Amino acid sequence: MPKEKRELKDLSIDPAVLDILSLAKQKNYETVWDRLERQSPHCKFGSSGLCCRNCVMGPCRITEKTPKGVCGADAATIVARNLIRALAAGAAAHSDHGRAVAVLFNEVAQGKNKDYQIADEAKLKSIAEKFHIHTSQDITSIAKEVARVALEDFGKQDEKALNFLEAYAPQKRKETWQKVEEALFSQTGKKMGILPRNIDREITECMHRTHMGVDNQALSLLVQGVRTALADGWGGSLIATELQDVLFGTPDKKVIKANLGVLKEDQVNIIVHGHEPILSEQVVAAAMSPEMQEKAKEVGAQGINVAGICCTANEVLMRLGVPVAGNMIHQELAIMTGVVEAMVVDVQCIFPSLGPLAKCFHTKFISTSDRAAFPEAVHIQFDEHHAREVAQKIVETAIEAFKERDPQKVHIPQEVEEAVVGFSVEEIIKILGGSPKPLVDAILAGKIKGVVGIVGCNNPKIKHDAFHISLTKELIKKDILVIGTGCWAIAAAKAGFMKLDAQALAGEGLKEVCKALDIPPVLHMGSCVDCSRMLVLAAALADYLKVDISDLPLVGSAPEWTTEKAVSIGTYFVASGVPVHLWPMPPIGGSEEVVGILTEGVKDLLGGYFFIEEDPVKTASRMERIIMEKRKAF
Ligand code: SF4
Ligand code: MSK
Structure with a gap:
């Protein structure tokens, strides 16, 4: 957050926002920016993760003079505990959404709710096939069985991995997670599970471990954070997306208006x-x-x-x-x-x-x-x-x-943009002619260097939409296909990056592919639970090439991120083998050990890692370097 008072023009790149903000100033309506200004400067203990209030011997703040909390917890423990509590809250938000969908879907299957119907039978059958459920039965029987496997992931008590993760994650990635569990055990002598067993259980376990006097080691805490994030990405969020598609229809290409x-x-x-x-x-x-x-x-x-x-x-x-x-x-x-x-x-x-x-x-x-x-x-x-x-x-x-x-x-800003949206994985594969091959061929030929998946919020500490748009623009210029979800996707739609005209902003190779497929160079894949669509797409590419996700020229980013859900999303991408950029800096700066694990230590274990960069142009260049490095191994 800049220390000096910001002028209106520094708050957003969206003219509609600036228009209403000047109205707000005139009329004295309070906004998120006004409250941010009053809250600034923010507490440095909170910003670096060094404040603990997990019991009433505290709250404790870690400084050079007071390096331990009352219970003896050090900076690394406190920072890691705070981080995985945030992650658990994010995973809970997505997964509670997923559970609501699964419960409703079960009721529809059981004939107990007539206000909703199964809208996409083909999608239901394709989900059923992943679980080896017979698709020759009537639709209701298939739906009941799919509902059962989904609900089981919220309540089963065995040690096996989630049904959805088993059915959707690529084979090589599952082997990687298995190997990581074994490596951690042989290195530390302590059991450290990565594979999530039950969505609610992993969230509960994060809360248990972060209670005073339970888990007091950064690595052990962060590994549980990884397991919980995987329970979100390959569990709660994925269940939400898949069953919503069955109930409401799988998105397809369409033109919408934005702003x-x-x-x-x-x-x-x-x-x-x-x-x-x-x-x-x-x-x-x-x-x-x-x-x-x-x-x-x-x-x-x-x-x-x-x-x-x-x-x-x-x-x-x-x-x-x-x-x-x-x-x-x-x-x-x-x-x-x-x-x-x-x-x-x-x-x-x-x-x-x-x-x-x-x-x-x-x-x-x-x-x-x-x-x-x-x-x-x-x-x-x-x-x-x-x-x-x-x-x-x-x-x-x-x-x-x-x-x-x-x-x-009445004061309506006139800004409206058109956007081509609706890029579910099914729609992308359909556009590609039924298989990932044309996309893989374009990547192998270098017409598309790689793919960057962006999710992100808005954060008033950062000029609204500025990072989203600048990063997106730089990436497509470099022949990198951009896909994404959430508030980033809305920013891209408002800025005209999802129009077919935006092909002109892409590098020659990407432009050629987009023209041939009649798509924009920036693809809207849905809401924040739909980040699971990006995982499914990555899995389809990895399976097609018989490689691990970490071998693919893929990078993730959460610019302008705000919510605890973003902590979970970023972590499940890292855990799935994708390097992930973040800005602003998450509240972990108070522990070198935690920063080291998340930016370096995880690399060898999981293939993915976090990196922090404030400048969107430098971020795009770094992403290009990562992609080019990965391409060498192809
Ligand atoms: Fe302080 Fe430890 Fe209690 Fe946290 S758990 S508030 S560090 S005494
Ligand atoms: S709504 S989580 S601000 S993307 Fe999903 Fe936007 Fe971030 Fe909320």
Whole structure:
């Protein structure tokens, strides 16, 4: 965070954001940047991971003069404990989402929920095949068996690896994890498991080990962190993605619109924000129904416009083509346009500031999840068993709010970009003609040097979208295909990098491949749980070439990262063999030992590792060097 006060232009590269920010300044609306300024400078103990409050003999802070906490824990233990607690929270967020989908899917399979259906039978069968479930049975029987293996991963008590990890991870990678477990045991004499056994168990074990007086060694703690991250990437997140595809359809290529300009002055605007399509799919369906459109006309609107923010946006744009109003940092700004009748939220990345802010407008800030309460929200309890009814109530609440809109407060920035989205692994393989071969051939021929997968949030400490866009631009220029998810994907869509025209910004080789396949050089693969799609794509390439993921010219990045989920995502990519860039610096600087393990020590064991770089141009160059190095071994 720069020490000097930042000017407006230094806060974002998005003109729509700057437009609303000057309005906010005029009208005195508070934003995330105002609160960041008041919180700065941040506590250096927290920033370096050196503060422990895991028991009430503390809190303890580590300095040169006080190198041990009251219990005797040193800097490495405290930093590692804090890190894996954050990672466990991130894995829990993804996996709780995954569990909700698996439970719903089971109910649909059992015939106990009629508000949802199986939308993609072909995907269900392809999942079933991975588990050697007979696909000649009727669809309901297949679904019941797939539900059983998914739910088992949240509750089984044996020592075997997760069903989903066993079925989806490439053979060579599984052998690597096995070897790492053996190597750690022979080096230390202590059992250190990498292969996750049960998603909830690994998260619980992180919490147990970080309790005062349990696990007090950085390596041992970090290995459990790796196991928990794998339980997320090849477990909770993967289950969420796969079963959502079955329930709501596997994304395919489509054109959408992005940025605040998608909001419509003459319509009832409903924003869906958060993460779980179980809610947002129903809200979109209810809003589009002729009955609700008619009701909107009765209050003087031309219709109902649904737009998304954050990863809920990514879910509904990938499957339904719903426009996206923005990424994480747009959530307050969208309300400030004065045309949002309802901001409907479920879980994750939703600022508690939205309730008080919505009160300055006619906007109804509607919370829906029993897991998430917010100050000054209107709570309409979502219930999967009455999903249509509840979704209708939400839409009706928005329609009612339209009557209260104050025309004096309306200010919609005009910025809108088009983006080609919907690149599920299935869609990519279809575009490639049914096999990864054309992509592999393009990589082998050097037309595409390699692939970088980016996920990322927004973080007001960093100029909004600046790192995302600068890094993306540099990479495609270097003939590196960029794929990704989350708030990075929304940044790329808003900046026009997902249009076919963006082919012109790519290097000659990448441009040629993209033109032949009629795709942009930057591919939107979905929400943050959909990082699992990138793992599945990496697995498909590794299996095709009969190599390990760590042999592929792949690099990951989480620029502008914010959430604990990003800690888990970054770690499961590293654990899967991918070098991962991070900026900003995670709170681990207080321990050289922890930094050493994560940036160097893991390399020999897992193939992946973390690296930190503040400059996007230098990051792209470093990524290119890593890719070129990996290509030599091909
Ligand atoms: Fe201090 Fe140890 Fe308690 Fe942490 S666990 S607060 S280091 S005494
Ligand atoms: S929403 S986790 S800010 S990507 Fe998935 Fe965006 Fe990061 Fe939340």
